[in-house]
Amino acid sequence: MKKNPYKILSSKVVYKNPWIEVREDEVIRPDGKKGIFGTVDIGEGVTILAVNKNKEVYLIKEFYYALGEYGIQTPSGGIEKDETPLQAAKKELLEEAGVVAKKWIPLGFINALTATVKSPQHLFLALDLEMQAQKEKEIEVIKTTLEKAYKMVIDGEITYAPSCVTILKARDYLNKHSQITQ
Numbered sequence: 001m002k003k004n005p006y007k008i009l010s011s012k013v014v015y016k017n018p019w020i021e022v023r024e025d026e027v028i029r030p031d032g033k034k035g036i037f038g039t040v041d042i043g044e045g046v047t048i049l050a051v052n053k054n055k056e057v058y059l060i061k062e063f064y065y066a067l068g069e070y071g072i073q074t075p076s077g078g079i080e081k082d083e084t085p086l087q088a089a090k091k092e093l094l095e096e097a098g099v100v101a102k103k104w105i106p107l108g109f110i111n112a113l114t115a116t117v118k119s120p121q122h123l124f125l126a127l128d129l130e131m132q133a134q135k136e137k138e139i140e141v142i143k144t145t146l147e148k149a150y151k152m153v154i155d156g157e158i159t160y161a162p163s164c165v166t167i168l169k170a171r172d173y174l175n176k177h178s179q180i181t182q
């Protein structure tokens with residue numbers, strides 16, 4: 001792996017709260033000129049596609065504060081310091097969709113916005129589902145087919161990048177393995 005082509009002259013945290021850290025670095029760019037580079041670290045997260053034996057998936061609709069609009073995505077959330085990615089995925093699926101899964105398949109991870117945002121997302125496929133009564137009240141659960149969810153990604157109805165990649169990877173996985181155990 002190549003080493004960092006930027007020379008960092010100084011680095012300072014310019015803003016921090018429990019969810020994000022904004023850093024500004026004074027750098028020498030690869031072209032030799034001085035400049036600054038800002039980054040946002042929002043921590044690691046998880047994104048889950050829960051699929052039942054009928055190839056129906058559980059999506060959620062919630063308000064995207066930064067965009068000022070509602071959006072549809074897969075259940076997703078952050079990983080707490082004392083959690084593994086799988087523990088966080090189980091927690092988020094229950095909290096957001098009211099679903100518990102007995103079978104979990106890791107689908108890898110992605111870095112959604114690599115130029116300025118550090119937020120690796122661990123992707124999971126959840127199978128062998130059981131509905132629970134518990135879920136967050138402000139989140140609407142949408143149950144649809146896997147193919148409809150795939151079409152929603154292709155048509156731009158689902159735009160949250162980790163959800164898009166999770167749906168695409170889960171669909172590919174299920175097509176290759178051609179059956180869902182439930």
